[in-house]
Amino acid sequence: MPAERWSLQKAELNDEQFARWRSLLEDRTGMQLTIERKTFLETSLNIRMREIGCTSYDTYYEKLMSGLAGEVEWATLVDRLTVQETSFFRHPSSYELVRNYCSSLYQEQGRKHIELWSVGCATGEEAYSLAMVMEDLVSEQEEKRYYGITATDISLPALAKAREGIYNARKLDRIEQRYVQLYFENHERGRCRVVPRLKDRVCFARINVLDLRQAPVQNVDLVFCQNLLIYFQSQRKKDIVSHLADRLAPGGMMVLGVGEVIDWQRPDMKRIQYKDTLAFIKRNHS
Ligand SMILES: C[S@@+](CC[C@H](N)C(=O)[O-])C[C@H]1O[C@@H](n2cnc3c(N)ncnc32)[C@H](O)[C@@H]1O
Numbered sequence: 001m002p003a004e005r006w007s008l009q010k011a012e013l014n015d016e017q018f019a020r021w022r023s024l025l026e027d028r029t030g031m032q033l034t035i036e037r038k039t040f041l042e043t044s045l046n047i048r049m050r051e052i053g054c055t056s057y058d059t060y061y062e063k064l065m066s067g068l069a070g071e072v073e074w075a076t077l078v079d080r081l082t083v084q085e086t087s088f089f090r091h092p093s094s095y096e097l098v099r100n101y102c103s104s105l106y107q108e109q110g111r112k113h114i115e116l117w118s119v120g121c122a123t124g125e126e127a128y129s130l131a132m133v134m135e136d137l138v139s140e141q142e143e144k145r146y147y148g149i150t151a152t153d154i155s156l157p158a159l160a161k162a163r164e165g166i167y168n169a170r171k172l173d174r175i176e177q178r179y180v181q182l183y184f185e186n187h188e189r190g191r192c193r194v195v196p197r198l199k200d201r202v203c204f205a206r207i208n209v210l211d212l213r214q215a216p217v218q219n220v221d222l223v224f225c226q227n228l229l230i231y232f233q234s235q236r237k238k239d240i241v242s243h244l245a246d247r248l249a250p251g252g253m254m255v256l257g258v259g260e261v262i263d264w265q266r267p268d269m270k271r272i273q274y275k276d277t278l279a280f281i282k283r284n285h286s
Contacts, residue, residue: 010042010043011042011056011057012042013038013042013045013057017057018038018041020061021033021061022041024061024064025081028074028078028208028210029078029081029082029154029208029210029231030209030210030231030232030236030240031081031082031231032231032232032233041081044077044080044081045057045060045077048060048076048077048080052073064077075155075156075157076157078154078155079155079156079157079158082155082158082231083231084122084155085122085227086122086123086126086227087125087171087174088125088126088129088171088172088174088175089129089174089175090125090126090129090174090226090227091226091257091277093274093275093277094224094226094255094257094277095129095130095133096274097255097274097277098130098133098222098224098253098255099133099136100274101222101253102114102133102134102137102147102221103137105221106137106138106141106145109251111145111221112143112144112145112146113145113148114145114146114147114148114221114222115147115148115149115150115219115220115221115222115249116130116134116148116149116150116220116221116222116224117149117151117152117217117220117222117223117224117247118130118149118150118151118152118224119152119207119209119223119224119244120153120154120209120225120227120228121152121153121158121159121162121204122153122158122162123158123161123162124161124162124163124165124194124204125167125171126151126224126226127149127162127202127204128165128183128194128198128199129175130149130224131149131183131198131201132175132179132182132183132198134147134201135183135197135201136179148203149202149203150202150217150220151203151204151205152204152205152206152207152215152217153204153206154207154208154209156206159204159205159206162204163204165193165194165199166191166192166193166194167191167192167193167194168190168191169190169191169192172184172192180192182195183195183198209228209240209243210240212240212243212244212246215247217247218247219247219249219252220247220248220249220252221248221249221251221252221253222252222253222254223244223245223247223248223252223253223254223255225254225255225256225257226256226257226260227257227260229241229256229257229260229261230257234262237260237261237264238261238263238264241256241261245266245269245280245282248282249282250282250283250284251282251284252282253272253279253280253282254269254279254280254282255277255278256278256279256280257278258276258277258278259278260278261278267283268283269281269282269283270283
């Protein structure tokens, strides 16, 4: 296919090309790209192609397919094509539920350690919000208690930002003032940095939710997965939710985004009712 001519306007993907890019994205990330998002795809591809001096969609596609260099390039592109919008304490009632549940594990069940997993953590705000809730909780316990958070995402650049833990001060608006004072320090140019004692509790790693079978995370007490499943088609969502449920310890809780999965049920998972949340507890004996 001849190379598209580049002008100030971006070239349009023809139907065949769009179908090819769409299935690449769906096969590798599970995300569905509807025709309404064609312009978004074209713009994202064009920006990246210009950055690396590639002049046609087809040449760029071939580049992505070529061995290790292709894999490295894919890691950059996937970051451009996925939506990483996030915020601290994005869905307050879910965090309230987490707090109540973990409090009962420490106090009623006498647990010493709690393991949490933020799935699709983007640039880290969700994982650090969970860490703030947990820090608060352990500080209230009479005896020493512990917790650890694994936070995973498909996007390497997003994970790099998460590990860095530096945010624009504006992003801290939704965080309670006392948390801001305890867990952030001033950084340069109106930015704030997560304090090491909070950062050390979170381990960031790359995991594609399509490869959960190979994921080295198991027996966790809490799975927190919000605003990720919305990009997948219905059966794929259910499969991912089932894989996440498999990774829970008996008695563990899975918190999803409200309305993000419908018609999913499993005999060993009990839906729990808590205002404006979608959550399930794994039964102790199935
Ligand atoms: C909209 S953000 C949600 C962030 C956060 N959970 C929240 O609710 O604020 C969706 C995240 O899912 C990640 N993602 C998309 N496809 C993924 C996949 N196949 N495996 C793992 N993460 C994926 C994206 O990179 C992005 O960071």
